[in-house]
Amino acid sequence: MFSKASVSLTNRLIKNNMIKQEDFEIYQFGIENFLMRACHIVSYLILGICFRLLPELVIFLIAFVPLRENSGGYHAKTPLKCYFLSCLAVLTFLCLVRFSPVSIMEYSAILSLASSLILFLIVPVESENKPLDDTELTYYKSKAGFLIIIELALVLIFKMLLWNELSFIITLSLTFELLIALAGINLKSRKSMIQG
Incomplete structure (x- = not known):
């Protein structure tokens, strides 16, 4: 799930000349990690709100x-x-x-x-x-x-x-x-x- 999204976002960055093609793997890895961490944090916050803690x-x-x-x-x-x-x-x-x-x-x-x-x-x-x-x-x-x-x-x-x-x-x-x-x-x- 995050892998596909990170590939798509990285390809979009390359298409818009924001990054170079040779940097694809670095950016794809970074975006995937960011998305995973964001998902973790949002889930934790939702749990914290549900428990009122x-x-x-x-x-x-x-x-x-x-x-x-x-x-x-x-x-x-x-x-x-x-x-x-x-x-x-x-x-x-x-x-x-x-x-x-x-x-x-x-x-x-x-x-x-x-x-x-x-x-x-x-x-x-x-x-x-x-x-x-x-x-x-x-x-x-x-x-x-x-x-x-x-x-x-x-x-x-x-x-x-x-x-x-x-x-x-x-x-x-x-x-x-x-x-x-x-x-x-x-x-x-x-x-x-x-x-x-």
């Missing part, structure tokens, strides 16, 4: 997306599977925020500390789609580590200020990334066992 969702995405991009973990093999899994993750987040009792939110500091410590040990997690060399591993490790520290600090500050819901939202971003990282490690180890 749009501000909470925006805070979660601000915390989660940079952490996800720098920590790695499981990646779906197809754009459609990626879309459905991402929407499922957002839906799960919204359900947890909407339906979790306040008593569970009280434990956000403990959960975020445990998630952070494990993430520190395992990130970045490579995937088949995104193998990393030594320089990239060092770069992503330090960047992910910095983000983990910032988010953990925010959880503790929000906890001290008794802003339990905000603390819980940031905790969920750390916990979701931990689950994705562990899924990526599990998939990688299963594949190496099959090949070995």
Whole structure:
């Protein structure tokens, strides 16, 4: 779907002399990625509006997306599977925020500390789609580590200020990334066992 639309849009740009034919693949790839991301974001916002948790969702995405991009973990093999899994993750987040009792939110500091410590040990997690060399591993490790520290600090500050819901939202971003990282490690180890 996005592939056809991106090809059509890129051909239109070439036809209108806005880009050169030899740059077709670069622009087509960029347009396709833009369309996919736009579809993801619009879907997330619709879910947030349906649950009446749009501000909470925006805070979660601000915390989660940079952490996800720098920590790695499981990646779906197809754009459609990626879309459905991402929407499922957002839906799960919204359900947890909407339906979790306040008593569970009280434990956000403990959960975020445990998630952070494990993430520190395992990130970045490579995937088949995104193998990393030594320089990239060092770069992503330090960047992910910095983000983990910032988010953990925010959880503790929000906890001290008794802003339990905000603390819980940031905790969920750390916990979701931990689950994705562990899924990526599990998939990688299963594949190496099959090949070995």
